[in-house]
Amino acid sequence: MLEWKWAYSLEILPRLLSAAVNTLIAAGIGYLIALVVGLVFALLQRTGVRPVTFIVREIVEFIRSTPLVVQIFFVFYVGPQFGIRLSPWASGMIAIGLHYASYLSEVYRAGLDNVPKGQWEACKALNLNPVKTYFRIIIPQAIPPSLPAMGNYLISIFKDTPMLSVIGVAELVHTATTIGTETYRYVEPYTLVGLIFLAISLPAAFGLRRFEAWVARYFGMTK
Amino acid sequence: MQSYLEYLDQHGSRFLDGTLITIQQTIIAGLLAIAISLVVGLMKLSSHKVIRWPAIGYIEFFRGTSLLVQLYWIFFVLPLFGITFEKFTAGFIAVGLNLGAYGAELVRGSIQSVPRGQYEAALALNMSPYKRMKRIIFPQALLIMLPPWGNLLIELLKGTALVSLIAVADLMFEAKQINGSTFLSAESFGTALIIYYLMARLVISPAMRAFEKYWAKKMGRFANHA
Numbered sequence: 001m002l003e004w005k006w007a008y009s010l011e012i013l014p015r016l017l018s019a020a021v022n023t024l025i026a027a028g029i030g031y032l033i034a035l036v037v038g039l040v041f042a043l044l045q046r047t048g049v050r051p052v053t054f055i056v057r058e059i060v061e062f063i064r065s066t067p068l069v070v071q072i073f074f075v076f077y078v079g080p081q082f083g084i085r086l087s088p089w090a091s092g093m094i095a096i097g098l099h100y101a102s103y104l105s106e107v108y109r110a111g112l113d114n115v116p117k118g119q120w121e122a123c124k125a126l127n128l129n130p131v132k133t134y135f136r137i138i139i140p141q142a143i144p145p146s147l148p149a150m151g152n153y154l155i156s157i158f159k160d161t162p163m164l165s166v167i168g169v170a171e172l173v174h175t176a177t178t179i180g181t182e183t184y185r186y187v188e189p190y191t192l193v194g195l196i197f198l199a200i201s202l203p204a205a206f207g208l209r210r211f212e213a214w215v216a217r218y219f220g221m222t223k
Numbered sequence: 224m225q226s227y228l229e230y231l232d233q234h235g236s237r238f239l240d241g242t243l244i245t246i247q248q249t250i251i252a253g254l255l256a257i258a259i260s261l262v263v264g265l266m267k268l269s270s271h272k273v274i275r276w277p278a279i280g281y282i283e284f285f286r287g288t289s290l291l292v293q294l295y296w297i298f299f300v301l302p303l304f305g306i307t308f309e310k311f312t313a314g315f316i317a318v319g320l321n322l323g324a325y326g327a328e329l330v331r332g333s334i335q336s337v338p339r340g341q342y343e344a345a346l347a348l349n350m351s352p353y354k355r356m357k358r359i360i361f362p363q364a365l366l367i368m369l370p371p372w373g374n375l376l377i378e379l380l381k382g383t384a385l386v387s388l389i390a391v392a393d394l395m396f397e398a399k400q401i402n403g404s405t406f407l408s409a410e411s412f413g414t415a416l417i418i419y420y421l422m423a424r425l426v427i428s429p430a431m432r433a434f435e436k437y438w439a440k441k442m443g444r445f446a447n448h449a
Binding site: 166 | 293
């Protein structure tokens with residue numbers, strides 16, 4: 001029967017915590033990419049140009065219905081085949097950013113669709129150009145109702161970062177596996193990784209619920 | 224194009240083997256996830272703390288950590304407690320337990336969104352709690368939860384790709400092996416991605432939509448009303 005070694009746990013904890021920082025950085029960068037690219041995906045689907053709408057729609061569907069881990073491998077290994085060498089970090093961020101961009105584009109889409117028609121008509125009546133219409137009038141109104149869903153994907157992206165371990169990004173799971181192979185003890189590293197995830201994602205989920213309530217109050221939305 | 228056909232000719236059977244394993248994993252993990260979400264989802268609705276709290280703990284735990292961490296924990300750590308699973312078993316258990324937690328929230332949410340009047344009417348008709356759930360509440364809740372279940376099953380299919388990391392020879396695993404021996408990465412991972420996509424778009428989505436339509440009809444509503 002196994003025993004839990006406290007001394008060993010304390011010894012590996014600093015390494016795991018610094019890996020946790022990497023995990024958070026990865027989640028943050030991936031999320032930023034997803035926020036921007038997701039908006040681009042959403043806006044491209046509203047251009048009204050049939051081929052563009054169709055192609056972007058299919059790309060989003062494709063990315064959403066295939067496993068992230070395969071996409072990570074794809075981005076990492078396909079580049080070199082054509083002479084483009086990407087670091088594990090770069091390919092990981094591209095893969096995870098694009099994956100979540102396709103999810104976020106759906107969130108934006110729903111948000112944009114929910115802006116009342118009168119707002120569009122008012123913009124037209126005031127002769128605002130499309131850029132002004134979107135960035136001054138429509139998007140600011142589309143964002144608040146979308147915030148809860150956007151927050152959920154931030155937590156999801158955080159929980160999906162362990163997949164980056166498959167191409168050697170030194171995040172939590174990768175570090176735990178490295179420690180495990182060095183010392184032949186897997187109980188403490190993997191258990192601690194699980195606990196670190198809980199320690200971050202549970203408060204984050206709680207904070208998100210508070211934030212949702214605040215958003216609803218602040219923007220005067222009734223649920 | 225020619226070379227890709229040759230590639231498929233050479234490695235197609237391995238992709239097929241992998242796909243079959245992925246399908247098995249998806250079906251078994253899916254059944255497990257459905258069973259868990261029904262039990263845990265109903266438990267979370269219980270008015271008894273002793274029943275409700277384990278359900279909350281289960282959901283928060285499995286939704287709070289990563290599927291990959293859970294999979295590694297089940298496969299590498301549990302054996303040290305004397306519980307050893309074969310890798311295939313460990314794979315679908317991890318995927319099923321994880322997606323079951325998400326499913327439980329769907330079950331809970333949809334049951335709660337059945338209008339209160341339905342409960343009251345069933346109560347007024349003196350139905351037993353079991354009959355109330357089985358005959359009145361659940362059929363209506365099912366109508367509400369089916370569309371998100373379609374998405375969840377696609378997430379489940381995607382989740383099974385992780386079992387390749389504990390060396391279950393699924394589609395992802397075969398793609399990785401073929402890539403390792405041929406160095407044709409675009410072909411290997413691209414083919415795997417396309418197969419996953421086809422399974423999601425041509426099997427899971429239409430099947431779920433058909434079931435939604437069937438159920439809506441059975442419930443006597445218009446499909447687009449749901």
